Amino acid sequence: MENRLIYLDHAATTPLKKEVLEEMLPYLTTYYGNPSSLYAIGRESKKAIELARERVAKAINASVTEIFFTGSGTESDNWAIRGAAYQNRQKGRHIITTAIEHHAVMHTFRQLEEEGFEVTYLPVDETGTVDIQKLINAIQSDTTLISVMYANNEIGTLQPIKEIAKVAQDKGICFHTDAVQAVGSIPVDVKDLGVDLLSLSGHKFYGPKGVGVLYIKKGVKIQNYMNGGAQERNKRAGTENIAGIVGIGKAIELSIQKLEANQKYIASLRDLALNQILSKMTFIKLNGHKTNRLPGNLNLSFQFVEGESMTIMLDQRNIAVSSGSACASGSFDPSHVLLAIGLSHELAFGSIRFSFGEENTEEDVDLLVEALIETVTELRKLSPLFMALSGGVQRQSNKRKVKNIISKM
Amino acid sequence: MTQKVLVGMSGGVDSAVAASSLIDQGYEVIGATLLLWQGDYENKKENGKTCCSIDDVEDARSVANKLDIPFYVLNMKDLFEEKVVDYFTESYFMGATPNPCIACNRFIKFEAMLDKALALGADFIATGHYARIEFDEKTGRYLLKKAVDLTKDQSYVLYMLTQPQLKRLLLPLGGMVKTGTRKEALDKGLRVSNKPDSQDICFVEGGKYGDFIKNYTNKESPHGWFVDRKGTKLGRHKGIINYTIGQRKGLGIAASAPLYVIEKNLKENTVVLGFKDETYTKSLTASDMNYIAFDQPTKAFKAMAKVRYSAKESEALVTPIGENRVTIEFLSHQLFVAPGQAVVLYDGDLVIGGGIIEVNND
Structure with a gap:
């Protein structure tokens, strides 16, 4: 009697693929070692993480040293934006984003605004596209960061990321793109795009929830967001979510294949x-x-x-x-x-x-x-x-009467 | 076929038990919380103490999960602001003492929520109010009656229900006593079983109306004079919106006996103070009358009338004076009759109807 589920909300999240789950499972049970440990099962975990890193790097044409695992797309966005803004604080306090970003980006900019940064929110046209000329006009001598999403989560509009990256590069401004909706749906090549920072999230392409990636181009410096141990080459502390990382690696590989x-x-x-x-x-x-x-x-x-x-x-x-x-x-x-x-x-x-x-x-x-x-x-x-x-006609007259009563008193 | 009912769930114990007892009665139940008011939500500076806090929504959701029913949060923010908050603040500036809960019941719960429920294919809506609805075969009318637990009776705030609304409304708690409701919640393992009853106006934090109105409207209410009945100046007041009929505290005027606010004169921007015996009223005019027990009457009739939620009923003669207006003459003096409040008429436990107090005739 219950209808079968018709799931049409893949922008919110996607189901985990069976092949992905199968690769993940041993790392929840058999290979539970801490990747920072030197003994065998610790090394097994470390190996799995590095394989996943290779897979992610290959999928977006990055090198393995540019891939950092995080806890979510939101964390990647927070880290990229805060990290870049704080890193370049001495150079300038003007940062640019758009009016249509995901809350993970938008609320981070709002927070930085409260902390004293000056933020320009670029408008978009009726198709949801950013105007490059408006971006160029918004750039100031003290602009240190531009963040424009690759694909919008609500309306799906794609931004001219390559052109924007070119503008940013010419002006020596750090450029971040939130590619959470793009990766796994369309080809994403970080070298071709020329971005400095790029966020992606595992559960948008049939991987597990609770794992994301921040791509940081070689040579780009941003401040750390999570402090603690030496994981992720001293850049993102916290014991790795090994099964999650294995999952995102497998899922991105599968999504790129087809x-x-x-x-x-x-x-x-x-x-x-x-x-x-x-x-x-x-x-x-x-x-x-x-x-x-x-x-x-x-x-x-x-x-x-x-x-x-x-x-x-x-x-x-x-x-x-x-x-x-x-x-x-x-x-x-x-x-x-x-x-x-x-x-x-x-x-x-x-x-x-x-x-x-x-x-x-x-x-x-x-x-x-x-x-x-x-x-x-x-x-x-x-x-x-x-x-x-429920008295549509009467409702109109009631409304009038309430106003009358108020005006009489 | 199973009948479908949408239960308005506030996150409190009453609406939780309303939902669970409808399930027991065999209805297909959908839970819904109305999102009516949020503080500065975008910046996460939400007022936790007011209605529709995240905690309340999560309480309602937890109950719905426990009862294994679908649960939705319905956005009625704009409508609530227009019909309840704007009305509340405007009325205060007009010198009246509005009852926002009645406005909310009228325009939000029993109008907008009902519309929504019917649009979603529900046959009924239900709330956790303590009152009873009965169908009278003889007259073909739906009647509203007081709750069995008179100490919890909420029929006063339901006087505005129309026949089409009553036909579609279920009040499963009408026959229960409050302790029974809490026990039922506890027995069913609902986590809200010990949650305190809500107090005061849900969107005003800490009951400070004056501050709320000033912040919300960004308008000042000019200072003026406290006067007595004869117009003698007694001292300065801090703006008419800060006072309510019957108020005694915070006036700052010394006198031989306690002084009360008995009138707010908008034209003169004065607040009239008097001793307790000066606050008595024997007659009032009410308008916007809604009748439940019968159609709009043409002849005078006797009823028990209640001028505030907390007031005792008092014997009165109700005389219709034109469309939906009446004068009400009381046998005994009434304390603190405030324009803007509702007057509700009873015959025993039957709600005859009610209206909004327009003017106090003494």
């Missing part, structure tokens, strides 16, 4: 969904860039409907999507990304993000479209009906 085919397949599912929705439904707006976006990302605003209600109704049909407004218990302001690309509050609250993955099928798309038609029709039709049911 990247091109997966990209095409996932984009075809996304386009199928978009075409079906646009041909069968009305009053829908596509958010983000039409073509220059992540293959799996589809962000739509459904007019006259709240994203919150839609996600709940889809959840009741066991379809997992996320909305720009609904959140477990966090902030309930409309998405800063959707507002930054010029959406009204109403359209921002009516937005849904579908993010497809390689295990999705055309049948999933059909079932999704069917459910969307049902729920949206129901919600659009029912809301005025229920207003009448």
